[in-house]
Amino acid sequence: MTGQPCLLPAGGPGSRRFLALHLPCLATDRIRRAEPDLPTDQPLATWAASGSRRVLVAVDQAAAAIGLRPGQALADAEAIAPDLVLRPADPDGDAQALQALALWARRYTPLAATDPPDGLLLDITGCAHLLGGEADLLRDALARLQRAGIATRGAVAGAAATSAALARARLDNPVVVSGIEAAVAAPLPLGPALRLPPAMLADLARLGLRRVRDLLDQPRAPLVRRFGPELMDRLDAVTGQRRTAIRPATAPPDLTVARDLLEPIITRASIDAVLDRLLAALCARLRQTGLGARRIVLSAWRVDGVVQEVAIGTGQPTRAPAHLRRLFAERLEQLEPGLGFERMMLEARATEPMAAGTQTGLEIGGRHDAAAMAEALAQLLDRLAQRLRVHRVAPVASHWPERAVAALDPHAPVPAMPAGWATPGLPVLLRRQPEPLEAMALLSDDPPSLLRWCGMAHRLHWAEGPLRLEPEWWRARPDLRRRDYYRVELASGVRLWVCRTGPPEAARWLLHGHLP
Incomplete structure (x- = not known):
């Protein structure tokens, strides 16, 4: 089980360690993975x-x-x-593939970032011991990518830019100690080390400056005047004099638990069993830290390098494994195991403080206390939200039907009722927008006597009205006109709330709600 607190290496609290992965054939490897029938003995x-x-x-x-x-x-x-096998270049597809690999690399550290156009940067500070050390972690990453059909080189160093330069320029996958960044970067060629524009590289070559050491031996001021500050910025980064910020593919989670599986799992029963263990471990850690989860993501690594995610959210912080398990139940159908999952991880990406010892289901005199009832309602809303949209209907001080209600978060407090809002006779189901229909009335101000709705003609049993509503003058819109509302009952027994709008010579009829 991984996900334990990371320990800083012996270099001290300021020491960082970075693993860089260079993918020299990312575009063509992506195509071969997408088209496995391509001949392997032909160049691409x-x-x-x-x-x-x-x-x-x-x-x-x-x-x-x-x-x-x-x-x-x-x-x-x-x-x-x-x-030669040729395919059109697809920069967007390559960028998406690189982003997917950054998500895959989160099996080693939550701080995994892309290094466009063909690299990854991982902050492995305090994480390497989980795989036996930095060299073992690097070998594991290279081996897994090679098995997935992705050519890779790597390096580990104390600065992000240094490790990236070593991965691009050297073939021996070095692991170097912190503090000697300038020494290990000095013999590297400027092209792969600094990734300078081709025109600048050509100008530097004409001056006899082809390696990092050549720049280090020169006065800085003339180089800045001729080539600009970008050259010195990149030189300082690759020699460890300037820190390079990395942007993780996803924000680091608050809490994480993971499990590496001895054998890939395929069946739903196996996935459920692993999820149960992960939920128990995550909820135990939430309880220890006095937190409750609001958003949890399950990540599953397939043996072919694909990472799949399933996310759930809750209205209130929780650390009840049974409740979270029910929320995941239907979402797990989204997973496609393929040849099997070799690793699964749960991340609490949003947490909130939660009081210890919260009682659930406590009965006093045959009745649940208020806290237990509130928690039970919150869990019911969470389960419903996994299947359909759930919101709380809030009254708004407006007489215009479309503006008389608003949708709030289902867990929001019950809003105050405006005076005169709950008028008797209003529909129990109000349409978001009135639906046009055809109607026949004897006179322009009379209620309808015949409606054509859903492709059928309906005679009316009775009609009551009109109730005249004028648009709110402070929200004047040219397309809004006064409406005359009628409560009608069809011969079939269906009761509707319909209205007439527009001038008498071009009146339109609308269906706006259903009556009880």
Whole structure:
């Protein structure tokens, strides 16, 4: 069971440790995962139009091995490799795939972020001991991504930019101690280390500046004057002199519990059993910390690297496993195990203080106390909210029907009743917007004698009215006119609330509600 409090490494409270993952073939790996029938022995590349030219955007390892590279003319690439498999470039699809991988990387740390266009950054401070150390954590991440068909390189260092530069520039997946960022970054080429614009790299190369150490040996002021402050900012970041902020894929949860499974699970019974254990552990931790959960997310990692999430919310803070289990019951149908889930995690992403020792179901003299009744109502509303929209109807001081009610959160306090709001004779079901219908009346001011509704003609048993309503002058709208409302009963026994609006020569009839 993971999710225990993270401990800072021996370097002290200010020491941070970052794991960077570089995905050099992200675009082509994504395509091969989406099209598993593509021949594995043929090179693959993506292309896009650049002005009047068509150029390669990304190539896989097989294409790179035969001399293809991004930016190469498509005609030249096809001449070099006639069997080259081509697909249009999809930057949005690549960005979505990178975001999905950042969510997958949350199995190691809640602070997992994308490093566009083809990298991930993980703050693993205090988390590596859960897998036996930083080297073991890095090996585990690389092995899992390789099994999922994603080419990956990685590195661990004490600065985010340093670890990213090492992952891009070195092939040996290094793990370096904190405090020597400048020394390990010095021999790296400027291109992968600093990710500078091509024009700036060319200018630096003409000056003989090709590696990080070459910049470190130069006076800073002339470099800033010629190339701008961006060059020094990136140099300071990669040498550990300037911190780089990372933006996690999701906000860190308040509490987390997780379970790595010895064998992938597929059946609903197995998923339910794991969820029960996770809920018991999460609620125990909520009880220890004096909190109740308002929003809980279940994440499930499939063996193919796909992460699926199911979320529930509650109107009041709770830490009752049975109640939360009932809320998850129907949502679990959304999960698609495929070849099986190898890891499941529960996160309390929103919590609130909750008094200890709250009684549930306590009976006094055969009646539940007020607190227990309020909790039972809140749990009922939570269960209903998983299936349909639930809100509290609040009265509003307005005589215009559409404005006389408002929708509030179902757990909001009961609002005060405006004077004269509950007028007898109003419908029990008011339509959000009046529905047009056809009606026939003997005179312009008479109630209808025949209605055409739902494609059928209905004769009236009786009609009562009119009740004339004028639009609120302080909310004047040109499309709102006065209405004459009638209470009518059809021959079938159905009772309706209908109105007539508009000038007599072009009057329209509307159905606005249903009477008891």
